[in-house]
Amino acid sequence: MVARARWLTASAAIALLGKALPGMALTPPERSLTKHLPADTALAVMIDTRPEAWTGLTQFELFRKLAAEYDRPIHPGLPYLPGSAETLTTWAGATAVVALPPGPAPGSPMTDAMVMLVPVLDGSGRDAYLTDLEQRLGAPERQTYRQTPLLYWAPAWESADLGPIQIQPTAARTGLIGLPKIPLPLPGQLDPSGVAIALLPEMLVAAANPAALKHFLDQRPDSTATLTDLPDFQRALDQPQVENALAAAYGDVGGLLSHGQGGFSGELALPFPPIPPFDLEAVRAAGIEGTFEALIYPQPEGLRLQSRFYLDALSALASPEPAPSSLLDQLPAATYVLASSYNLTGTWQVVASFLENFSEETRAGLDAARNFVQLATGLDLDRELLGWMDGEFALFAFPAETSPFTQALPEAYIALGAMVQTSDRPAAETALVGFRELAELFALPLTEDIVNGESTIDLGLPLAGPEPLSVLSYGWSQEDTLTFASGRGPMARLINPIPFDPLSQHSTFRSATAGFPQANNGYFYLNAGACLLLAYGLLDIQDDPGQSYEITDYLSTLRSLSATTAATDDFFQIDGLLGLAPREP
Numbered sequence: 001m002v003a004r005a006r007w008l009t010a011s012a013a014i015a016l017l018g019k020a021l022p023g024m025a026l027t028p029p030e031r032s033l034t035k036h037l038p039a040d041t042a043l044a045v046m047i048d049t050r051p052e053a054w055t056g057l058t059q060f061e062l063f064r065k066l067a068a069e070y071d072r073p074i075h076p077g078l079p080y081l082p083g084s085a086e087t088l089t090t091w092a093g094a095t096a097v098v099a100l101p102p103g104p105a106p107g108s109p110m111t112d113a114m115v116m117l118v119p120v121l122d123g124s125g126r127d128a129y130l131t132d133l134e135q136r137l138g139a140p141e142r143q144t145y146r147q148t149p150l151l152y153w154a155p156a157w158e159s160a161d162l163g164p165i166q167i168q169p170t171a172a173r174t175g176l177i178g179l180p181k182i183p184l185p186l187p188g189q190l191d192p193s194g195v196a197i198a199l200l201p202e203m204l205v206a207a208a209n210p211a212a213l214k215h216f217l218d219q220r221p222d223s224t225a226t227l228t229d230l231p232d233f234q235r236a237l238d239q240p241q242v243e244n245a246l247a248a249a250y251g252d253v254g255g256l257l258s259h260g261q262g263g264f265s266g267e268l269a270l271p272f273p274p275i276p277p278f279d280l281e282a283v284r285a286a287g288i289e290g291t292f293e294a295l296i297y298p299q300p301e302g303l304r305l306q307s308r309f310y311l312d313a314l315s316a317l318a319s320p321e322p323a324p325s326s327l328l329d330q331l332p333a334a335t336y337v338l339a340s341s342y343n344l345t346g347t348w349q350v351v352a353s354f355l356e357n358f359s360e361e362t363r364a365g366l367d368a369a370r371n372f373v374q375l376a377t378g379l380d381l382d383r384e385l386l387g388w389m390d391g392e393f394a395l396f397a398f399p400a401e402t403s404p405f406t407q408a409l410p411e412a413y414i415a416l417g418a419m420v421q422t423s424d425r426p427a428a429e430t431a432l433v434g435f436r437e438l439a440e441l442f443a444l445p446l447t448e449d450i451v452n453g454e455s456t457i458d459l460g461l462p463l464a465g466p467e468p469l470s471v472l473s474y475g476w477s478q479e480d481t482l483t484f485a486s487g488r489g490p491m492a493r494l495i496n497p498i499p500f501d502p503l504s505q506h507s508t509f510r511s512a513t514a515g516f517p518q519a520n521n522g523y524f525y526l527n528a529g530a531c532l533l534l535a536y537g538l539l540d541i542q543d544d545p546g547q548s549y550e551i552t553d554y555l556s557t558l559r560s561l562s563a564t565t566a567a568t569d570d571f572f573q574i575d576g577l578l579g580l581a582p583r584e585p
């Protein structure tokens with residue numbers, strides 16, 4: 001069993017109104033940690049630092065392999081603090097907090113505000129850690145600010161001995177495409193952002209530079225304006241799975257947007273796309289403001305991520321009750337990947353409203369999309385093209401022996417499909433008329449066909465050969481369900497197939513979605529095993545049992561990747577699960 005990560009900061013104790021939890025052993029520094037952050041902190045991420053909480057992940061074969069490969073316990077380390085987890089946890093408390101307080105100025109870099117707070121339970125252990133850090137990184141720049149000692153190491157490669165981790169470009173350790181196997185990066189190998197540390201009696205504060213530490217010391221709140229006392233923060237840490245979480249997060253959307261005016265990417269090397277300029281007040285007026293919370297924790301099927309957003313703008317996305325007849329009952333069990341939803345019409349209205357209000361650039365892009373659809377099809381994007389898609393909606397890929405892809409590459413046993421349910425079939429037929437007129441405009445042949453006893457329309461490409469290559473087929477698989485497939489052959493697997501094994505009954509799908517809210521907005525689902533077999537066939541990969549710790553060894557431990565969204569009157573929730581194989585005996 002996974003070691004339960006029983007941890008809470010001071011806020012949790014207050015949120016639970018002082019109730020004692022079995023197994024909880026928090027020291028006074030941990031209980032008061034978030035009292036050092038202002039109530040308008042934009043982001044706070046709490047990390048369980050205890051090795052036993054992370055080594056519990058070896059109940060999954062993936063993490064058992066990783067632990068065996070590197071011959072060390074599983075632990076992510078802590079941001080801004082280089083060194084092994086064993087060294088850090090000899091003096092640090094059970095919970096560290098990475099926080100993003102308000103910036104020192106509008107549009108200032110996030111690195112000038114983000115800090116990590118670590119409670120110090122053993123002062124001598126902390127001093128020993130700092131001495132070791134100085135031996136490895138050299139003497140730091142020392143200064144004092146507000147009677148607080150500050151240490152700073154400029155960005156540099158760390159030359160510490162991290163154990164038996166070497167690149168071994170031998171024939172027995174070759175990667176999938178003939179490259180030498182390179183070990184995964186471990187915390188502490190590289191510190192490109194610098195290390196800045198403030199030494200307070202009850203805690204250590206770390207950041208990327210001294211500016212962030214000085215900003216933190218400048219705005220330490222008084223006893224009546226702390227993050228700990230914020231009701232929304234207390235609610236975030238009152239979730240049942242907090243006890244099991246490896247990490248928990250709380251965020252204020254308005255505060256993050258304020259930081260976003262300076263750009264999220266670059267300074268922190270985060271994979272965020274560039275954000276266009278936007279009017280913060282207009283965004284707030286559109287209801288894009290509120291708070292969110294997130295947890296990551298293990299469950300028997302794998303690693304679970306759950307987050308909730310308390311935003312007025314998302315209140316329109318109420319999750320429907322599960323329908324008696326679902327598209328999941330019409331999809332093949334061998335589906336590689338699926339993205340489904342409900343009421344695409346209503347979802348588009350919410351998205352379009354957001355794009356209209358976020359910025360001038362997004363509004364111009366939306367207008368361009370509407371104009372393009374109008375010119376190309378003669379249909380109004382909002383009303384005639386998407387206005388009838390008020391039922392379930394699914395995009396998916398599935399195995400097929402014949403498809404446009406197999407024509408190009410025989411090993412590509414894959415086809416694409418889509419299903420749309422509607423309560424307004426005449427409106428859908430009107431949209432199909434526009435599609436047929438567009439095909440005729442480009443001289444693409446359309447033919448009527450009968451597939452498994454049902455009438456369909458087939459679109460072909462006039463390539464060299466006796467007949468056009470079938471690339472798109474559509475028809476009504478149910479009275480209210482319009483079905484598309486990438487060609488005539490794949491359509492035979494979607495309309496009246498005999499025999500038929502539905503996705504809704506497939507064991508991998510059921511395991512990947514069993515713990516999700518049943519009243520939801522649809523699923524994202526990827527069958528990792530099936531996708532890997534397809535990839536191995538395309539790349540002609542032959543796994544050699546004599547090779548150890550190849551990338552295929554790790555990939556074989558993945559079962560699925562799934563997610564769903566759900567909405568209530570109070571919040572919008574996102575659930576995700578990385579399905580993992582259990583540890584082998």
